[in-house]
Amino acid sequence: QAQLVESGGGLVEAGNSLRLSCRGSGRMFSNNGMGWFRRAPGKEREFVAAISWNGGTPRYGDSVEGRFTISRDYGGSTVNLQMNDLKSSDTAVYYCAAARGAAAATSPDAYRYWGQGTQVTVSS
Numbered sequence: 001q002a003q004l005v006e007s008g009g010g011l012v013e014a015g016n017s018l019r020l021s022c023r024g025s026g027r028m029f030s031n032n033g034m035g036w037f038r039r040a041p042g043k044e045r046e047f048v049a050a051i052s053w054n055g056g057t058p059r060y061g062d063s064v065e066g067r068f069t070i071s072r073d074y075g076g077s078t079v080n081l082q083m084n085d086l087k088s089s090d091t092a093v094y095y096c097a098a099a100r101g102a103a104a105a106t107s108p109d110a111y112r113y114w115g116q117g118t119q120v121t122v123s124s
Contacts, residue, residue: 002026002113004096009118017084022096022115024077029113033099034072034079037108038092038120048094049081050104059104063089088124093117 008020020036035050047061049070058070069082079096097111105111 002029002098004098004113004115006094006096006115006118009094009120011121011123012086014087014122014124016086017082018086018120020081020083020094020096020118020120022079022081024098024113029077029098030075031102033101033103033105033110034070035097035099035105035111036070036079036081036094037097038090038094039117040089040092043092045095045108046092047106047108050099050106051079052104053102057104059106061106083120086120086122088122091120091122093119 003025006022031053033052036048038048039045050059051070067085072079095117096115098113099105099110100112
């Protein structure tokens with residue numbers, strides 16, 4: 001059974017950094033685009049970042065561009081999200097997802113597998 005498991009969330013002060021990781025198991029995700037989404041309390045799910053199957057063409061949401069970096073390990077079943085200069089508005093549950101295709105997709109409809117989420121809380 002395919003699974004995605006996120007780790008690395010926690011409580012951090014504004015201006016600091018966190019690194020999230022997502023590890024796939026049960027099948028290889030090396031041929032799939034991978035992405036991160038988040039949902040803040042009372043808000044809709046928001047696209048954060050995505051990366052294609054070969055690590056190229058990363059894409060970012062407007063609110064995180066220039067602060068967050070997505071990467072994936074060689075072999076492709078682990079994807080990371082380096083989050084720098086965190087703001088209170090980044091507080092959310094962050095979800096890792098594996099796309100149906102190979103591209104770095106921004107729509108949640110393009111994703112088939114989802115993790116359970118990890119909480120990120122940024123205090124101001």
